Amino acid sequence: MKSIFAAALALACAAPAAGQDPHPTFASGTATAQRGQKAYGVLKVPAGSDAGYDIPVVVIHGARPGPVLAVASGAHGTEYASIIAVEMLIDSVKPDDVAGTLVLLPLINVPSFERMTPHVNPTDNKSMNRFYPGSPSGSQTERASYVIMKEVVERCDHLIDLHGGDLDENLRPYSYWTVTGNQKQDDFSKAMVLAFGLDHVIISADRPKDPTAARFLENAASTRGKPSFTAEAGRSGPVDIADAARLSAGVKNVMAHLKMTADPVTPVARPIWIERVVTIAAEQNGMFHAAVDRDARVTKGRKIGVVTDYVNTPLQQIAATDDGIILFVRAVPTLKKGDTIANIGVVKR
Numbered sequence: 071m072k073s074i075f076a077a078a079l080a081l082a083c084a085a086p087a088a089g090q091d092p093h094p095t096f097a098s099g100t101a102t103a104q105r106g107q108k109a110y111g112v113l114k115v116p117a118g119s120d121a122g123y124d125i126p127v128v129v130i131h132g133a134r135p136g137p138v139l140a141v142a143s144g145a146h147g148t149e150y151a152s153i154i155a156v157e158m159l160i161d162s163v164k165p166d167d168v169a170g171t172l173v174l175l176p177l178i179n180v181p182s183f184e185r186m187t188p189h190v191n192p193t194d195n196k197s198m199n200r201f202y203p204g205s206p207s208g209s210q211t212e213r214a215s216y217v218i219m220k221e222v223v224e225r226c227d228h229l230i231d232l233h234g235g236d237l238d239e240n241l242r243p244y245s246y247w248t249v250t251g252n253q254k255q256d257d258f259s260k261a262m263v264l265a266f267g268l269d270h271v272i273i274s275a276d277r278p279k280d281p282t283a284a285r286f287l288e289n290a291a292s293t294r295g296k297p298s299f300t301a302e303a304g305r306s307g308p309v310d311i312a313d314a315a316r317l318s319a320g321v322k323n324v325m326a327h328l329k330m331t332a333d334p335v336t337p338v339a340r341p342i343w344i345e346r347v348v349t350i351a352a353e354q355n356g357m358f359h360a361a362v363d364r365d366a367r368v369t370k371g372r373k374i375g376v377v378t379d380y381v382n383t384p385l386q387q388i389a390a391t392d393d394g395i396i397l398f399v400r401a402v403p404t405l406k407k408g409d410t411i412a413n414i415g416v417v418k419r
């Protein structure tokens with residue numbers, strides 16, 4: 071008995087043979103980590119029809135094998151709470167505590183962050199969460215999306231894409247659960263969403279099913295059979311550290327759920343499922359004066375705000391089109407035709 075025990079102990083203590091560990095080292099872009107290491111680097115987006123740039127990446131390669139979880143934020147570079155959430159993870163997750171690998175992209179849209187431009191990459195005026203799987207010959211956003219596919223999506227088992235209220239949005243926290251139609255995958259991703267911990271969940275049943283036209287980062291992973299989801303928290307401008315902390319804690323909850331750590335995790339027991347999101351868009355240019363805040367419960371017809379001209383003459387009363395929850399409401403007076411005034415989440419009964 072003793073010799074068998076000793077042999078087993080020796081095996082357990084020995085470095086795993088290459089055949090046992092699918093990733094003795096893990097690389098994403100220029101960040102290469104051995105087991106038990108944290109590596110910092112960049113994804114190089116090459117120059118093309120416009121300039122190239124570097125996307126920061128951190129690989130936390132756990133001391134033991136396990137799932138590869140990618141966490142991205144800053145596709146919209148002024149959704150600050152989500153970006154700060156990933157900065158918190160970079161510092162607080164220790165490789166020794168992890169079975170598996172965490173690939174962190176804290177700031178995909180560096181040009182947006184640097185130039186404080188909401189919604190789009192100012193280099194080519196494209197949203198950086200609409201062009202997956204990208205293209206090596208497209209403009210900067212498409213080339214960046216292509217590099218993220220190769221260096222992150224194709225190398226991970228699961229992906230969480232973090233967003234938040236942009237500069238012009240006061241947003242209440244929620245996750246999206248994408249329904250792909252593959253029951254096993256959908257059950258898996260639903261369990262991840264509930265482990266994450268936000269109690270409002272939007273059911274996304276209308277995302278593209280074609281991996282070559284995935285559009286969204288999460289959907290690029292989901293359409294490749296990798297259970298994944300998106301979560302949002304944060305309001306316009308200054309970082310509410312509680313919003314950032316919720317997203318950061320959510321990622322740790324998912325790591326615990328995936329057995330990447332030994333931490334306890336309590337999934338949301340009674341989530342509020344949102345079956346439909348109704349967008350109220352501006353019909354004209356003007357000045358928006360909000361009458362509700364994020365998370366308000368509204369009934370159809372309830373006043374959401376008023377649009378005036380620039381000498382305070384009312385142009386249009388904005389009313390709720392449905393009963394629901396104000397998922398986000400416009401945070402600033404600036405209003406151009408087509409801008410989103412509010413998103414109302416219609417609760418599943």
Ligand SMILES: [Zn+2]
Pocket residue numbers: 145146149232233234
């Ligand atoms: Zn976003």
